[in-house]
Amino acid sequence: MKLKWLLVGALAALGMAVGGFQAVFTVSDTPEITTVRGAQVDTELKCYHNPTPEALDDAGRLNVLVWNIYKQNKDNLLSELTERSQDRQLVLLQEASLDDQFLDWLQRSEWGSNQVSAFKAFDVSSGVLNLSRAMPKVACANLQVEPWLQLPKSGLYAEYKLSNGQTLIALNLHSVNFTLGTQEYKQQLDSFKQVLESHSGPLLIAGDFNSWSESRMEVLKNVLRNYRINEVKFTPDHRKRFVTGLPLDHIFYRGMTLEATSTPESDASDHNPMLAEFVLSQ
Template structure:
């Protein structure tokens, strides 16, 4: 029997709660709830990082130094250890994780930390055909200072498969949500685009949905077979600066980007 997909939401001082995909999958307009306030920051600071299940030393100092002042942190392979959950709930309003791999104590999957509470949350899981392990993705929508709604897609793409049909399927599921969203979009994570067919499928998706790619002057991103694995794509915003941090705290280097809205 296929496991039901859900996200775990962590909030300071509150018990963790399960969040299931909304019954209405494709709302045409995301609206701010009555009485809710817009955030007051001028630019959007983003950290994207495959954190390698926090298996290496110094991960905590890296995410503290570069994550706590970000408005959005998009992690892949994030294990819900007490240390990570404590950091996340101390510095962020909303913390959502999609469990993909169920370890004995702490499940691992994509985790999105945000300074704003999401008004929409849709967890996604896709099983890898060969290893039968799941990869997860998370779609969340947040209010922006300019009154628009930002769709954030935190992605960890399937890795081991014969052919790219499952890879395309995972992207297509995300695309169904994108095509019904009117505001800006940020899509980032570990896309496992390590082959030419995977890279072509990814860029076909990006062009189809009118996304732009963030480029790095000093590109220290993790590569496989000479191709980068981690990306940031966006639509409806302006990129101000971006860089890759070199660190031994994971087998991937973190990506930092800053966006403006006008």
């Protein structure tokens, strides 16, 4: 009898936990992408398309900011994001929550944006988000479910017109974190393989790769080796590191000349931002 009531209690606790989880988090069966341009906010399934793209770069220069912004949990995040991004043409954010305050900031700014909704917490979407001075030709959402938490991590594939006639493919990625091995980690990276391998122009692959183990770093480098890609090196290097000493955030690039880098220390997030400046080939 005692065992019976213990089992009943355990099942009841599990049911409450699952019910509470479902009350807080909502996950869409199909990846969604939300585009904000001024007062206009549109949410579409899978991909955004722009029939009249303009060149993203500024006279052959492309300045990039990559930053995990910790769901805007710090009061000074938006003021620092404004400052850090003022001379950038492209900003790749991870853990961006499209709450009222952030949406208001977006609509008052000169940025266009695309966000992939990994999940919604209390009806507020969270995921990777691109800010760009010129909207992409196409931007597509990608999700990979965390096997333990059953909440997805998001990726955003975007194609931007460049002034030299080429197209930049930018991949903004927040990699799965809690896994026993590297199978799901590799699956997420491989999900972009077909479109990346077929592209002959500039590439930018960046974000929070949760590369906290040597095995994850090996998988990451093996996958990216197929794209003949370079990694941005930072000196000094203030990127967030795991207890293993390995950095979690990276910028990889191809088909552009790297001119300047920095990782300024910040208390506006639990990660420090990464900045890189590129020059396009003529």
